[in-house]
Amino acid sequence: MAKEDGGTLVVAGATSVATQHLIEIVSKTPNWNVIGLCRNPPSDSPPNVRYVAADFEDPDSCKRALKGIEVTHLVYAARSRHTLYTAMMPHAKVSIESVEPNVNMLRNVTQACSGPTLRHVHALAGTKWYGLHFGPFPTPALESDPGHMPPNFYFDQQKFLIEESTRAGWGWSTSRPGVISGETAGGAPNMLASIGVYAAICRHLGLPLEFPGKPGAYTSLMELTEARQLAESIFWMCRTPEAANQAYNVTNGDLFRWEHVWPTLAAHFGMKAGPVRHFSLVQWMADKGPVWDEIVKQNNLQPLALDQVASWGFADFTLNYDYDVISSMTKIRLAGFHRTVDSEAMMLDQLTQYREQKILP
Secondary structure: OOOOOOEEEEEEOOOOHHHHHHHHHHHOOOOEEEEEEEOOOOOOOOOOEEEEEOOOOOHHHHHHHOOOOOOOEEEEOOOOOOOOHHHHOOOOOOOOOOOHHHHHHHHHHHHHHOOOOOOEEEEEOOHHHHOOOOOOOOOOEOOOOOOOOOOOHHHHHHHHHHHHHHHHOOEEEEEEEOEEEOOOOOOOOOHHHHHHHHHHHHHHOOOOEEEOOOHHHHHOEEOEEEHHHHHHHHHHHHHOHHHOOEEEEEOOOOOEEHHHHHHHHHHHOOOOEEEEOOOOHHHHOOOOHHHHHHHHHHOOOOOOOHHHHOOHHHHHHHOOOOOOOOEOOHHHHHHOOOOOOOHHHHHHHHHHHHHHOOOOO
16 A cells, blocks of 8 residues: 655644654654644653644644644544543443533634645544443444443544545545553553552552452453554554555554463562452552552662552543453554554563563562
8 A cells, every 4th residue: 555655743632652753653654744742842842853732622722833834644643631531431331531621622713724724634533432441342343333321522523534535635534543552650540550560569568469449351352553553554654555544443452361361470479379359449549649659769760659540530430340351453453553552561561661660579
């Protein structure tokens, strides 16, 4: 397939682990320029990357930020402030994220990028399209599946892209990753960092590494999406004309069960795997700040507070799927994207990087 060989790509929501990978990839690709758009730009950046501040809820702020820039591609990966993941647990009474502000933010950024040079707009969605947060859903999930009972702002954002692209003449795409995994601290919720902190606390207290999720979650099939895998696929969608006007599942392309991986993770931390013992990390880690501070001091780690490294609500959310979570990768593979990631090897590699960065012991 022919790929577009140059352009100016704007990444809206430029500080997540996946979009940081995307910015790096685009910045190293000949004939491509990349601009990171976010509320609070980082203090330092590579010389060939430009960050611009904008309030996505304010259309005028978005237009001022991008004034004079001939944007060819937009990747939108932001979201409005949303409820805690503890409120989005499967079967929870409250699990609805606001639709209107999320659609308005996408509209504001898209309109700020609009012009004769704009060729493609991509929006990051996710497996919640299929009702992951509701409970069991048909698997393997196909992009043609109808989704779940609305509201879900992913539905409305895709509808906006279809209607606006028809009017304006550019192409669109959306990605539906699973749980995104990448090395980050002090930013977006991260499952592996949370597991690493939990393991460090268990080891410090002389406990085995018990699995804190539901028994059914321990044995169900699970998938992950490496942050770089997602970034590579998004850039592929933006550059591949034949991939336009489509939604694509994006996962590592393999499956695992926690019952097989958990002992390996325990061994990585020099521990024995304990039994499955379902409890809320949000509740039982609430008083462990001082324990973590001791671990940081004893192991000469970066001086990060417990809540800067671990997100217990997100960990509770992701470790309690007591049903299979499987997205079909057939569509994107047939379309030409073939990269695959070994999820178990990825987990060990990312945990090792956290150790080398002195974030985890």
